[in-house]
Amino acid sequence: MPRRLIITLLLTWSSTLVAGPVEVATDPVTGLATAKLHSDGIEVSLTQLLPDQVRAFYQGRGFSAAESERIAGACVFQTVLRNTMPDDAVLEVALADWRVRRAGHAATSPRTIEAWLSDWGEPSLGQAQAIALRWALFPAVQSFAPGDWNMGMLTVEVPHGERFDLELHWRLGERPDVASLSDLRCAGERP
């Protein structure tokens, strides 16, 4: 049975940044929010993941409780990004260009796969676990031809339950673009 989203708020864009509307929806089953950006040539959605969901995913991939706790301690969103251009324009994304903005804190970028693996050390993590981590996280750099899309976990260093703005940067062909998803909330232990 198709799942229904019960709350949909259309927020109009109101800054100097270039972007289309942002749609925010709360899933009636999980209680988790999805923010979805539509702009010229790009669609991005971020869905909150509960820490317990992150634990479940990684423990299911062979992580110990302590290992899964490291990732669950981050703020994790299931992220989907698609190139919606009708022509041949290639969409290029680098997470290092994105900015996590939180009142009273310096801007940061989302944590990359490479940062996780470097911090962890693949030998101590185990080969199977390192493979799962590498392929489950959203790639740090990726090019999308029209029709291409990807899904992965995006991790940001924001405490559970806190709010932040995510500034997204990308290039479509030669054209740089930027948009913001405002007032995102890191899921707490409960939705």
Next chain:
Amino acid sequence: MRTSPAAWLLLAGVLVGASGVVGGAERQTLTPLEPRPDAPDFSLVDMDGARHRLRDLRGRTVIVNFWATWCPPCRDELPSMERAYVLLGDADVAMLAINVGEDEEIIFPFTANYPVTFPVLLDHDGSVVAQWPVRGLPTTYVVDPAGRVAYQAIGGREWDDPELLRLVRGLGSAQ
């Protein structure tokens, strides 16, 4: 910390829901690669222990798909891959689904729910996927009969879409 059973159900819901957020009813595309690079060769066993080498398939078009059981768009596209494989039976097209990093104990029960008749190959240590320019799962390449990569598709597709079938068939057989 123990993970509650409810978390598994919620996770499944979020993953399925998230795949549908941007994943449905989209234009089906294959991106042509020009010039066509040589496809990195590999030799992997399938779940029955039979070995498959890409180079041995020269003269045929080969669809090479990288996937994992935990990846929602990978799961979503498997049924359409099977339908495409059947529809392409009249053409000389091989299809290889390379699982990245999982064991037979995980994949075998999975295929009970997602039955396919094309070979599922095991890239246990991720050494094969590392030789291809894959950034995320699923990613699929269409290798022409000369062993060159003609098309790529990042993210799931409806592989039995008529346009995709036309492009794959258009690569023909031995050149």
